[in-house]
Amino acid sequence: MNINNVVFERSFGTSSQLPASTLPEIAFAGRSNVGKSSLLNKLFNRKGLAKVSQTPGKTATINFFACDGVRFVDLPGYGYAKVSKSEKERWSELIEGYFNQDRDLALVVSLVDIRHAASALDEGMVGFLREVGLPFAVALTKADKLSRQQQMKQRSAIMRQLGLASDVPVVVCSSEKGTGIDELRALIAAAATR
Numbered sequence: 502m503n504i505n506n507v508v509f510e511r512s513f514g515t516s517s518q519l520p521a522s523t524l525p526e527i528a529f530a531g532r533s534n535v536g537k538s539s540l541l542n543k544l545f546n547r548k549g550l551a552k553v554s555q556t557p558g559k560t561a562t563i564n565f566f567a568c569d570g571v572r573f574v575d576l577p578g579y580g581y582a583k584v585s586k587s588e589k590e591r592w593s594e595l596i597e598g599y600f601n602q603d604r605d606l607a608l609v610v611s612l613v614d615i616r617h618a619a620s621a622l623d624e625g626m627v628g629f630l631r632e633v634g635l636p637f638a639v640a641l642t643k644a645d646k647l648s649r650q651q652q653m654k655q656r657s658a659i660m661r662q663l664g665l666a667s668d669v670p671v672v673v674c675s676s677e678k679g680t681g682i683d684e685l686r687a688l689i690a691a692a693a694t695r
């Protein structure tokens with residue numbers, strides 16, 4: 502996959518607008534503000550590809566990007582309390598609607614902030630992926646905010662908390678420093694060509 506070939510495809514505001522899955526998809530899921538859009542930008546070395554904001558709730562639609570026959574899906578974040586009930590419902594409709602469709606999911610990258618314990622919603626997300634048997638990896642984000650030692654400690658704690666089997670890849674990432682990006686690219690490439 503040549504990362505320079507990435508193109509933005511489309512945004513979707515409701516899951517019923519989503520076209521049938523025509524390409525293997527790599528989806529990015531996680532809490533609002535965990536760093537999904539930033540990670541996508543870093544994977545492609547393109548600052549403005551996906552919109553990033555300090556304010557949680559930036560990505561309010563499902564965004565499709567394509568690169569060499571693989572589709573990348575930037576999902577809205579879950580768990581952001583400070584939006585209206587109707588916005589929250591629209592987001593869950595989008596996220597759940599996406600995962601409940603019969604899509605060609607090659608890999609779900611489930612993002613968790615390395616600084617904190619996984620939230621109940623993170624546990625729910627991973628539990629769901631395990632239950633339905635979707636291939637997934639966990640990306641622990643914002644590693645640049647912790648020392649190496651703290652990173653290792655948090656990695657074990659979060660893995661234990663999420664009850665991750667040893668075959669689930671866990672990647673310590675920083676979109677700021679580039680940590681874990683090559684490892685993630687390799688996982689994605691392997692998943693997409695399976």
Ligand code: GTP
Pocket residue numbers: 531532533534535536537538539540552553554555556557558559560561576577578579642643644645646674675676677678
């Ligand atoms: P929503 O679209 O709201 O769900 O958020 P998101 O998960 O897409 O997060 P986004 O990429 O917009 O990043 C949220 C904030 O975290 C921004 O201020 C980013 O600059 C910051 N951020 C993201 N990744 C990192 C990282 O690896 N290190 C640090 N220090 N900050 C990061």
Ligand code: MG
Pocket residue numbers: 537538539552553559560575576577578
């Ligand atoms: Mg986003």
